[in-house]
Amino acid sequence: MSTRGRRPVRRSPLPGYKACRNCKAIVPEESDKCPVCGGTEFTKDWMGLIIILKPEESCIAKKLGITKEGMYAIEVL
Numbered sequence: 001m002s003t004r005g006r007r008p009v010r011r012s013p014l015p016g017y018k019a020c021r022n023c024k025a026i027v028p029e030e031s032d033k034c035p036v037c038g039g040t041e042f043t044k045d046w047m048g049l050i051i052i053l054k055p056e057e058s059c060i061a062k063k064l065g066i067t068k069e070g071m072y073a074i075e076v077l
């Protein structure tokens with residue numbers, strides 16, 4: 001089995017947005033600071049988009065460690 005089968009994602013699912021490397025929040029490209037965790041490291045290589053409205057009631061939010069409502073990437077590459 002090849003270990004090189006995974007293709008890099010060249011285009012984010014949502015043009016004009018990037019994902020925080022720390023908490024996976026999706027923020028507009030022009031932002032230089034994450035509104036959720038205050039992080040400053042971002043990537044355009046992210047996959048999947050999830051919108052969390054009520055983190056306290058969402059098992060997905062708990063699984064991903066999300067405590068604040070907003071848009072998040074499911075996977076940051």
Ligand SMILES: [Zn+2]
Nearest residue numbers: 020023034037
């Ligand atoms: Zn963040």
